[in-house]
Amino acid sequence: MGMNKTFTQKVQDIVRKIPRGKTMTYKQVATKAGSPHAARAVGTIMSHNFDPSIPCHRVIGSDGKMHGYNRGGVGAKRTKLLEEGVKL
DNA sequence: TAGTTGACCGGAA
DNA sequence: ATTCCGGCCAACT
Secondary structure, three states: OOOOOHHHHHHHHHHHHHOOOOOOHHHHOOOOOOOOOOHHHHHHHHHHHOOOOOOOHHOOOOOOOOOOOOOHHHHHHHHHHHOOOOOO
């Protein structure tokens, strides 16, 4: 009865659970999804996400910087995080 | 099926 | 502090 989830599905589930006011790096998400070396792939998946229930704006680079946001650009992403009380 | 691209990352220059 | 490079993986052509 293995609920075989694809890497993409796992990533989406993980990001969906990131609480307001908190962030995760692409690397952390990849590791939690079972592929520690797939940070880049996580970025690819996030870039394709347009589902509002998946807070992809809470996923940032491991250097603490932001790379992109398909819904308003990095400017909007930064604003959203500040609004949630995230320290940048 | 094979080759290219990109919202990554860590180390090196 | 910034730029560059190789490696990794999913999506796309």
